[in-house]
Every structure is written in structure tokens, then in C-alpha cells.
Amino acid sequence: MNRILLTIMLLAxxxxxxxxxxxxxxxxxxxxxxxxxxxxxxxxxFLRVGYEIxxxxxxxxxxxxxxxxxxxxxxxxxxxxxxxxxxxxxLSDRLQLSVVLPYVNDNLRAVVEIxxxxxxxxxxxxxxxxxxxxxxxxxxxxxxxxxxxxxxxxVAGLGVWLPTGNNERTISTDAIxxxxxxKDITGGVGSSVIATVQLRKIMYPYLLxxxxxxxxxxxxxxxxxxxxxxxxxxxxxxxxxxxxxHLNEWITLTGKLFYQRLSFDSEVEPNTTVPLFDNSxxxxxxxxxxxxxxxxxxxxxxxxxxxxxxxxxxxxxxYSASLQYTF
Amino acid sequence: VTxxxxxxxxxxxxxxxxTEPAFFDGFGTEFYIINNSQQKIGWEDPEFWIxxxxxxxxxxxxxxxxxGSTLPFMKSGADQPSVRIAPSDIVFxxxxxxxxxxxxxxxxxxxxxxxxxxxxxxxxxxxxxxINAQSAYYLPLGTATADRWVLSSxxxxxxxxxxxxxxxxxxxxxxxxEVQVKPWLNLALEGLAARSRNGWNEVEGxxxxxxxxxxxxxxxxxxxxxxxxxxxxxxxxxxxxxxDVYAPVLLTTSVKYNLFL
Numbered sequence: 088m089n090r091i092l093l094t095i096m097l098l099a100x101x102x103x104x105x106x107x108x109x110x111x112x113x114x115x116x117x118x119x120x121x122x123x124x125x126x127x128x129x130x131x132x133f134l135r136v137g138y139e140i141x142x143x144x145x146x147x148x149x150x151x152x153x154x155x156x157x158x159x160x161x162x163x164x165x166x167x168x169x170x171x172x173x174x175x176x177x178l179s180d181r182l183q184l185s186v187v188l189p190y191v192n193d194n195l196r197a198v199v200e201i202x203x204x205x206x207x208x209x210x211x212x213x214x215x216x217x218x219x220x221x222x223x224x225x226x227x228x229x230x231x232x233x234x235x236x237x238x239x240x241x242v243a244g245l246g247v248w249l250p251t252g253n254n255e256r257t258i259s260t261d262a263i264x265x266x267x268x269x270k271d272i273t274g275g276v277g278s279s280v281i282a283t284v285q286l287r288k289i290m291y292p293y294l295l296x297x298x299x300x301x302x303x304x305x306x307x308x309x310x311x312x313x314x315x316x317x318x319x320x321x322x323x324x325x326x327x328x329x330x331x332x333h334l335n336e337w338i339t340l341t342g343k344l345f346y347q348r349l350s351f352d353s354e355v356e357p358n359t360t361v362p363l364f365d366n367s368x369x370x371x372x373x374x375x376x377x378x379x380x381x382x383x384x385x386x387x388x389x390x391x392x393x394x395x396x397x398x399x400x401x402x403x404x405x406y407s408a409s410l411q412y413t414f
Numbered sequence: 415v416t417x418x419x420x421x422x423x424x425x426x427x428x429x430x431x432x433t434e435p436a437f438f439d440g441f442g443t444e445f446y447i448i449n450n451s452q453q454k455i456g457w458e459d460p461e462f463w464i465x466x467x468x469x470x471x472x473x474x475x476x477x478x479x480x481x482g483s484t485l486p487f488m489k490s491g492a493d494q495p496s497v498r499i500a501p502s503d504i505v506f507x508x509x510x511x512x513x514x515x516x517x518x519x520x521x522x523x524x525x526x527x528x529x530x531x532x533x534x535x536x537x538x539x540x541x542x543x544x545i546n547a548q549s550a551y552y553l554p555l556g557t558a559t560a561d562r563w564v565l566s567s568x569x570x571x572x573x574x575x576x577x578x579x580x581x582x583x584x585x586x587x588x589x590x591x592e593v594q595v596k597p598w599l600n601l602a603l604e605g606l607a608a609r610s611r612n613g614w615n616e617v618e619g620x621x622x623x624x625x626x627x628x629x630x631x632x633x634x635x636x637x638x639x640x641x642x643x644x645x646x647x648x649x650x651x652x653x654x655x656x657x658d659v660y661a662p663v664l665l666t667t668s669v670k671y672n673l674f675l
Contacts, residue, residue: 146433156518160436338638378667
């Protein structure tokens with residue numbers, strides 16, 4: 088009996104030692120931890136800067152019944168590109184402050200070919216461009232429970248998106264060709280708030296995490312050709328379930344299921360409260376495989392968001408690549 | 415199988431969606447907009463290969479002869495297209511409304527015929543780099559019979575029509591240089607070319623030739639030995655020249671797991 092008790096105690100001691108491995112690391116070694124091995128928030132005094140590019144194209148969409156179809160009415164071409172500059176700082180071993188500044192560069196062209204013989208309408212060609220800095224995203228994350236060998240980490244976060252983007256839209260029509268040009272907004276409608284709860288457990292070389300975000304979208308206004316248009320807030324709930332594994336000491340592969348449900352998002356008919364578009368059933372489920380390399384203090388990451396299911400949302404792939412450095 | 419003999423089994427899944435330009439038409443007060451798309455989604459015919467590495471070529475040189483076949487396990491031809499007719503959301507100036515007519519054609523992924531394939535791979539290692547070249551040729555054995563769907567002139571009814579076709583042959587050639595910059599990291603630059611010709615489709619008793627397709631691409635890739643069993647690779651493939659073939663930019667990621675060491 089004593090032997091059994093001793094064995095159990097030794098096993099428990101070994102577990103505690105493994106839990107304290109990260110605590111026994113030098114600061115440089117901590118800065119070199121992979122995305123799966125590091126704590127849920129940055130260590131005190133650590134500063135991480137990052138750049139990310141996101142790319143997608145117009146094409147297929149999920150309709151209101153959840154069926155994936157090519158976009159209709161027009162032939163769409165162009166690209167949606169977002170550049171994101173990020174900065175994260177560990178205020179303490181439990182508290183992290185993050186700031187993300189997006190630069191939007193979206194170009195969309197919609198064209199329809201016309202049989203000139205049968206009607207008197209001219210070719211409708213629409214160019215929509217959004218270019219400039221978007222809304223500044225700030226967030227504080229706090230580790231309520233620090234991870235041990237038995238207990239997962241529990242993190243709560245609160246973020247505010249500040250309306251630093253451009254909320255002015257200009258629409259012009261060419262008098263001869265009837266082509267329409269939109270210079271669209273990059274944000275700036277109002278302040279949004281995002282609340283986060285995350286559970287995360289490292290079982291080296293594996294990781295399991297679940298995260299829930301609720302986004303209280305900004306209500307505000309868009310200035311269209313000098314006139315004000317009201318915008319209803321877009322509240323959305325986001326669930327994320329992540330599993331990951333180390334392929335070796337510095338390469339990790341993760342798979343994330345991302346589900347977003349947008350409760351409302353629309354501009355309002357002038358002088359009314361009637362929404363122009365009803366996206367109240369907007370949903371999107373994606374699988375996001377991610378490959379991450381940790382070269383010392385440099386981290387590179389690639390993600391492909393594969394749409395699996397949705398309603399009133401895109402059905403196109405989104406590719407993103409990022410580089411981070413921890414000071 | 416032995417030091418000089420290897421077998422390969424290849425199964426590819428394809429997802430190809432082509433959207434034609436939207437087309438607007440109308441007569442009198444009736445206007446409509448037509449959206450045509452084709453999609454080809456599914457597993458391609460499986461490929462079986464035997465690779466024979468020639469002995470007596472020295473430690474620096476590899477010469478591998480390949481012989482294989484694709485088998486017509488997957489469905490070929492087309493399935494019945496779907497048509498949707500609904501009012502469009504868009505209203506033109508003056509309150510002109512119109513209907514949206516959307517057709518979606520479903521192309522199957524099988525060839526409908528067995529193909530014989532053979533090829534050669536060459537590799538020579540220098541002190542700091544290696545050069546490689548490879549070629550493969552796919553030859554269809556006979557003609558195939560497939561279904562297509564013909565639109566009636568009176569409306570959006572489709573009738574099935576069986577037709578004979580000759581699947582085009584395919585020749586691929588690639589050559590490149592690779593450098594092992596670290597014991598676990600390999601970088602490669604490669605030129606790729608493909609030509610597909612001699613195909614035809616039977617239309618009203620006539621053999622209508624499929625245009626010869628030509629594709630020239632450049633590829634940059636890396637391979638990492640993540641562990642003894644796991645290899646990771648990525649390549650970026652861009653098109654230099656293409657004729658009668660879709661030629662998108664390709665970003666490929668591969669994860670290889672070696673079961674037997």
C-alpha cells in the first residue's frame with residue numbers, strides 16, 4: 088500500500104515539475120515559445136509586434152437557405168485585401184493589452200454584358216473601392232485562472248473598436264457611360280465593443296482551446312455624398328474551437344472551427360427605420376487550418392479559412408499570412 | 415517494394431468553378447439577366463504507378479522510369495443542369511424590374527476511359543545543389559461515351575444526349591534546380607510545361623476538335639523535414655504562358671507522413 092501511495096505521490100510531483108517547466112525558463116526561452124506552448128497572455132514586459140495580410144476574392148456566396156452559389160446579377164472581379172499592424176504588451180503575467188490597426192484595400196468591379204438590340208439601357212459597370220485605415224481595435228485580456236497540469240487557463244477579454252476609419256462614401260455616375268463609382272467607407276461608423284471568454288489547455292505536444300466572443304456592433308452614421316445615413320448596429324456571436332499539435336519543436340499545425348452569427352447589420356432607408364438589407368440570418372462556419380513556424384523570436388503563420396456552411400455570407404476561401412516578433 | 419522499385423497510388427480531389435460573364439437581355443417591357451456557371455467537384459480517376467530506379471548510375475545520379483495507369487472509376491460526362499428563375503433584387507432607374515435566370519452545370523470528374531501513362535525522372539547532385547528533370551505522358555486507350563445536356567429552344571428544359579469523345583492526351587515536362595540550405599531545409603526553383611492535344615467531341619455526327627492546350631509555369635518551393643516521419647512542403651506556382659486552359663496561381667501545401675522508416 089505504501090508503495091502505491093509513494094508511486095502516486097511521485098507521479099503527482101512529476102506532473103507539478105512539468106507544469107513549472109515554463110516558469111523555469113529564461114526570458115529569452117520564453118520569447119521563443121511556440122503559439123501552442125506559450126501562456127494564454129504575454130509575460131510581463133514582453134512586447135510583440137506583428138504584420139498580417141488577409142486576401143480573398145468575390146465569387147461564391149451562401150444564399151439565405153444555406154446553399155453555396157456563384158454571385159448573381161453581375162460578373163464580379165477584384166479582391167479584398169486587409170493589412171493589419173498589431174502590437175501586444177504584457178502589463179503583468181496575467182494582463183495583456185493589444186492594439187490592431189487595419190489598412191483596408193478592397194477593390195470590387197461588377198459588370199453585366201448587355202444585348203444592345205433588345206433594350207435601351209446602357210452597360211451598368213460598378214466599381215467599389217475601399218482604401219485607407221480602418222477602425223483601431225484595442226483589447227485587454229486577463230488570465231483569471233493560470234494554467235496548471237490539471238486546470239486549463241481561463242481568460243476574459245474586453246475590447247473597444249474606435250471609429251478611426253473613414254465613414255464618408257462618395258458615389259458618382261459617369262454622364263456618358265453611366266458607369267457608377269463608389270468610394271466606400273473603411274469604418275468610422277461608431278465605437279464597437281467586444282467581450283471574450285477563453286478556455287485553453289496545453290497537453291504538450293497538443294493544445295485544445297475554446298473561445299466565445301460577443302461583438303456589440305457600432306450604431307452610427309455614414310456620410311453619403313454629404314448626406315447622413317443611419318446604420319443599425321451589427322451584434323454578432325462568435326464561437327471558436329481550436330485543436331493543435333506540434334509537428335516538431337518549432338512547427339505547429341492547428342485546426343480551428345469558427346462559427347459566427349450576425350444578428351443584424353444594415354443601413355436604414357432615409358427618413359425611416361426600415362433596413363435596406365435584411366441580413367438578420369447571417370451565419371458562417373469555417374475550418375481554419377493554420378501552419379505556424381517559430382524561428383527563435385520570429386513567428387510566421389499561414390491560415391486558410393475554408394467556408395463549410397453559411398447563410399447570407401461569403402463562400403470563398405480567405406488566405407492570411409502573418410509575421411510576429413517578440414521583444 | 416525493393417531498393418529499386420516503388421509503387422504509388424494517387425487520388426486527387428478537384429473543385430473547379432467557372433462563372434461566365436453575366437448577360438442582360440430584354441424585349442419590350444420584359445427584362446432578364448442570365449448567370450451561367452459550371453462546376454466540377456469530386457474525385458478524379460485514381461492513378462497507379464510503378465517507379466523503377468535504375469541501378470549502376472552512381473551515388474550522385476538517379477534515373478527513375480515510371481509506368482502507370484489511370485482507371486475510369488469515377489463518373490464522366492455531365493449531370494442534369496439546374497435552373498432557377500426568380501425576380502432580381504436590383505431595380506434599374508425608372509423602376510425597371512427584371513428576372514434573374516441562373517443555370518448551373520455539373521461536370522463530372524472522371525475521364526470515362528483508361529489511360530496508360532509513362533515517364534522518366536532524372537536527378538544529378540553536385541556539391542552544393544542538384545538539378546532534376548522529369549516528364550510524363552498520359553495516353554487514353556480508346557474513346558469514351560458520355561452524357562451531355564442540351565437546352566431546348568422553347569424553354570429551360572434539358573434533354574440528355576449521349577455522345578462519343580476522345581479524351582486529349584497529356585504531356586508534362588519539368589526541370590529545375592534545388593539547394594539544400596540546411597540539413598532539414600530544401601529550396602527548389604522549377605519550370606513546368608504541359609501540352610494536351612488530339613481530343614475531340616462528337617457533335618451531330620461530326621468530330622469537333624478540342625483546341626490544343628498549352629501551359630508554362632514557374633514554381634518556387636521549399637520542403638522541411640519536420641521530424642523523421644513528417645515532411646512539410648509549400649510551393650507557389652505562377653503562369654508564364656497559357657493557351658486554351660485555365661491557369662490560376664497555385665499555392666500548394668503538403669504534409670507527408672512516412673509510415674515505414
